[in-house]
Amino acid sequence: MVLMVSEEVRDAIATGRPVVALESTIIAHGLPRPRNLQVARELEAAVRREGAVPATIAVLDGTPRVGLDKEQLERVANEDGIRKLGHRDLPLAVAAGASGATTVSATALLAAHAGIRVFATGGLGGVHREWTVTQDESADLGLLARTRITVVCAGVKSILDVPATLQRLETLGVAVAGYGTDRFPGFYLSDSGHPVDWRLDTPEEVARVMRAQDALGGSESALIVANPVPEDEQLDPGVHARVLDEALRACEAAGVTGQGVTPFLLDHLVQHTDGASLEANLAAVRGNVGLAARVAAAWAAGA
Amino acid sequence: MVLMVSEEVRDAIATGRPVVALESTIIAHGLPRPRNLQVARELEAAVRREGAVPATIAVLDGTPRVGLDKEQLERVANEDGIRKLGHRDLPLAVAAGASGATTVSATALLAAHAGIRVFATGGLGGVHREWTVTQDESADLGLLARTRITVVCAGVKSILDVPATLQRLETLGVAVAGYGTDRFPGFYLSDSGHPVDWRLDTPEEVARVMRAQDALGGSESALIVANPVPEDEQLDPGVHARVLDEALRACEAAGVTGQGVTPFLLDHLVQHTDGASLEANLAAVRGNVGLAARVAAAWAAGA
Amino acid sequence: MVLMVSEEVRDAIATGRPVVALESTIIAHGLPRPRNLQVARELEAAVRREGAVPATIAVLDGTPRVGLDKEQLERVANEDGIRKLGHRDLPLAVAAGASGATTVSATALLAAHAGIRVFATGGLGGVHREWTVTQDESADLGLLARTRITVVCAGVKSILDVPATLQRLETLGVAVAGYGTDRFPGFYLSDSGHPVDWRLDTPEEVARVMRAQDALGGSESALIVANPVPEDEQLDPGVHARVLDEALRACEAAGVTGQGVTPFLLDHLVQHTDGASLEANLAAVRGNVGLAARVAAAWAAGA
Ligand SMILES: [Mn+2]
Ligand SMILES: [Mn+2]
Numbered sequence A, B, C: 001m002v003l004m005v006s007e008e009v010r011d012a013i014a015t016g017r018p019v020v021a022l023e024s025t026i027i028a029h030g031l032p033r034p035r036n037l038q039v040a041r042e043l044e045a046a047v048r049r050e051g052a053v054p055a056t057i058a059v060l061d062g063t064p065r066v067g068l069d070k071e072q073l074e075r076v077a078n079e080d081g082i083r084k085l086g087h088r089d090l091p092l093a094v095a096a097g098a099s100g101a102t103t104v105s106a107t108a109l110l111a112a113h114a115g116i117r118v119f120a121t122g123g124l125g126g127v128h129r130e131w132t133v134t135q136d137e138s139a140d141l142g143l144l145a146r147t148r149i150t151v152v153c154a155g156v157k158s159i160l161d162v163p164a165t166l167q168r169l170e171t172l173g174v175a176v177a178g179y180g181t182d183r184f185p186g187f188y189l190s191d192s193g194h195p196v197d198w199r200l201d202t203p204e205e206v207a208r209v210m211r212a213q214d215a216l217g218g219s220e221s222a223l224i225v226a227n228p229v230p231e232d233e234q235l236d237p238g239v240h241a242r243v244l245d246e247a248l249r250a251c252e253a254a255g256v257t258g259q260g261v262t263p264f265l266l267d268h269l270v271q272h273t274d275g276a277s278l279e280a281n282l283a284a285v286r287g288n289v290g291l292a293a294r295v296a297a298a299w300a301a302g303a
């Protein structure tokens, strides 16, 4: 195994203490410097505050690392040329000795390899609005269909095709539950406008589903715990609707297509909400990290 | 393993006698009361008449059950609030202590876990006609791509996009053979209008393919045995074409979309054929159950 | 295991000498007689010239064979009624005692079963241009997402939807690298017009990625080494663009749809380029076979 697990994370796993995996794409590619490093540290501290061990995941110089030290975290935040690695990129990055931040798919895969069962992120990748032309769909969905991990997220970004993403999760057989809600969260918003079939209300209930997954056996699929941003920290729904609509029209008017669409829309949202979309994003991530730590604790307690 | 297998089914599996899995969605959600319980009993009796043991599958109070006793079968047929469970719902239902009928995907998964190799149903789920907008595709297809079971069915309901469903089965690598025909059956009709690449004519030929699957190894995919409703029991093709066309136009005119489409169309078919679509449906299921029992016998004989 | 591995191939695998799997669909269905047999022999000779053992794969009289003798190769080239077998067809062909040439998906599966890690072909199957109507997508892509093999190819045929195929490979998590290029090759052309994220420049670099795949563990996915046809042997890009455009319009005008589209377009390309598309095709295959042999040698050396 080429995977390097930090001593602290290894000890926690070996002794059955709660661990929460964290992805690094938000640090390297999702936030501006120097805020990105502050947030990375804040999220790790939030996990510790709940009594769990954070395991931020990235690839450095061709070594996939689970649990980063101070200097490694700084490299992810500040080094130029850090790539963005999905799960299919991992062997190529290892062979090339490359450094990269891990997306949800790569993080989930490496976390599961290391023996970590709970993972917190902002939003999952999903089906892109242009899918009927491009077939663009994140590798996150298929990877979660075959990886036994619990992902706490705030849904998927509203720049994606949310109902199509929900359909794909159903088609792929990935379990989805709302946390404290019967609605699928809308990332920036507490409610995407779409229902979910199952609701869980406590970390213990989540852990019970995880144990049922293992008891049932079968294919190693994930559990998505869809945790809404608190209503008082969400982006104003009226502002969201207006700015998203503007962003979609501006994108079309500018002739942006394919890989350029997502950064264009996200940038438009940040600019035209005076940063409020970024604050809602961070509120969502914070909530997810805290909940993931409590779920990891409930899981560790019952193991 | 949280799975409860009835004593009769467990004995049959242990002693190598033929067993046929049956799904429960048709009982709880596919037929009106009290006909649904009569049909459930009739199908079990038909399996027994061919010398095999029926294993109807459902989840009751959070326990997945393979093989239901008299009282359990009645609960599935008559209890209000019985949910409809796909394979991804199983751990959530177990953890919640919920009761539900199992779809093709959940039934196939639980049957395979219990060691049952042959499963009879009416029609598989498939790709919905609206898929270019909604991406709606049943989880049945993907689950069958990774579950080693033989499903005897009469094709897929004609309210779905049949050619797209056949394409998906090819893309996913699920083996499909016509039983006594070179045509893919049309559920209510003996012929959907589409060809199949392989034809099998006896239960022994089906069992031979099952043994070849195991001998070849590789991924644990299913075998779909597409068994047409007898021509003299099919829905009149002219009536079918006319009423289906009316139903699709009525659905559009009523503005029904998404999850509402399937019940709308099925209901329209039943109403506007004076129940003949229901009779053809039942004729198809009866034929499938009988064939599945003979396949299970051929499989058990050669094991 | 029903699989028959020739003595030469079995010995090579057992003693750790390089082996290259070759598909047989190009022989039986991709080239006219008698050129097809000449090419089949030429490709095997090219593998040997690089010090590796060729393992052409086909199914004869219900027996999947890895490594064909002189007479078996002649049967694949000259026998009428040789079927075309994808991976899902294998158990059906075995049970029926049928003979067939194997596509990329069936060849990759059988090669992996036999313990062969490197496979050379012309082009992969992919997403068809009509996919928004038909959902037509080759089973090659999904099979490669779960089979640990290295496929050396020249991209996918330009009659397919190349960008959608690249999206699917990303969604499915199949690793893709350009060989000596940052561009995805265009089968008849050295450059399809689309970039790839990773570039490998030597057989040793390819072998290093293969070892990283194994070291990382996780799902058994393939590595696609996309090797461009040499620029001086490619089809003239201007001719390619013109004739492909004509072919697509002729196909539409002739009302050809579904399964008829691919043979129509390929035939049109061969006819209207005076055979130059066939020569570019063969140049691409030759290059792939040679590279695959060198990759197999690098892999064997490091094992
Ligand atoms: Mn994408
Ligand atoms: Mn659906």
Ligand SMILES: [Mn+2]
Binding pocket: B170, C136, C137, C138, C139
């Ligand atoms: Mn196809």
